[in-house]
Amino acid sequence: MITGPALLLALMEGAVGAAVLALTALGLSLVFGVMRVINIAHGEFVMLGAIIVWWCSAELLGAHPALGFLLALVMAPVVVGLIAMAADWLVLRRINYDPERTIVATMGLLYVIQQSVLMTYGPDARPIEPPVYFRIQLPWFGYSGYKLIVIALALLLLGITWLILSKSRIGLYMRATRLDAETAQAFGVPVRRVYASVFALGAMLAAVSGVLIAPIQQAHYLMGADPLLLSFIVVIVGGLGNLRGTLLAAALIGIGEGMIAVLFSPTLAKMIATLLVALVLIARPGGLMRESAP
């Protein structure tokens, strides 16, 4: 029998998953919405974020996990953003952002990143110390303070991304390019630079989610597959390229998946999430929300 405290615990676990998933899926949705690129390598950007936080915590500043974590929070998005910009310039731009060829190209990028990490970081899954140790003591159980910080940081970053998209010049350019790239050019928008920025921003969001999740899971060179699958589920359920739909779907799927995983089993959670995609594709092929803004 499921008790109230068990349900609360499952809900809290689900909220952590949803917050991190929202960051990852928002990046994927942004890239697809503006560039029409289905980025198969998106999960590898999450993995790179986790590897960078391990490197900062264990190698660079081994004695100070909090310092290493803070450094990684800055360094991971910068490094991964630069890698994404290089991939845009070296690969995506050369094939003119063709939707079909970019699928194959980003699949290649996935293997290049994954195998590079395997050769340098190795095949082991490595634990990463949380930057802070404290527990919130509830009447029924104690809960990791770090996980609550993850939720807060993810919400903060989502808010900042929302502000960038809705208030800034580059955000306006991104939204205009998403709606009509040719007309955007006729109003002075350097569309290729916007594409590079969007690809970098998407990768940066994924990298930060990798940094946040690494102390909860472990850093491993194959860890990109799960966030990629879940992000695709979220983006399809929310409506391809629809940012509001993406956030709503991330909340629903993240919390639902987390709760089912805690209360029943992680495998059942994945099965139900995948089934949900099939149902949404049958009932609402355009996703849960058809209109999108910003």
Add this chain to the structure above:
Amino acid sequence: MLELTRISSAYGAVEVLKEISFTLAAGEILGVMGRNGAGKTTILKTIMGLIPKRRGSLKIAAEEISHLPPHAVPARGIAYVPQGRRLFSELTVAENLRMGLLVNNAPQSDAEPVLDLFPILRERLAQAAGTLSGGEQQMLAVARALCTKPKVLLLDEPSEGLFPAVTHRILDTVAQLRQSGVAILLVEQQVKSALRICDRILLIENGVIQHEAKASELAANPVPLERYIGVHR
């Protein structure tokens, strides 16, 4: 103000504009007419750099701009009102206007004179562009272009899908701009509208200028219109 010399452009391997040459003076309204597929829209898109030029020279205010990437063209003083409006439909009216203002990093207050031309838009600033009526959308498309403070305004079939009275009003507003020295290149299917406001008309067929005449001459002698457009005024 605008000078095209032997400009050719192509969609892939197919050459659609063949050595087009014409000039457009400050304050002049030049009409471009022809049948569907004659290359009218292609002329405008080629000037904007949206279709690659194969050869030829394109100058604005004596500055050669044929080598510029498309996004650098508007800042040289050329604004474009595309066929079918092509507003950023999910952006608000204010954001659509801001897209025009940002071409020259102009402040929001610079939209005021443009909003004076189309006061109805002032009441719609917070509304998504896609929710406006057809006439209001066309006004916004023109207003968005005017926010770039153009020297040359390219208009592609502004009457498309509108009641004649609305078209009249928009074209009359556009015609006022000639007093401030704006040169206007107007692609138009409506013969009456074009003859009413244009100074000169280019008749094109298969990407080539076949005939050039003053609008008053074509009004008096419509034979070239019948030949190249297939309609009598």
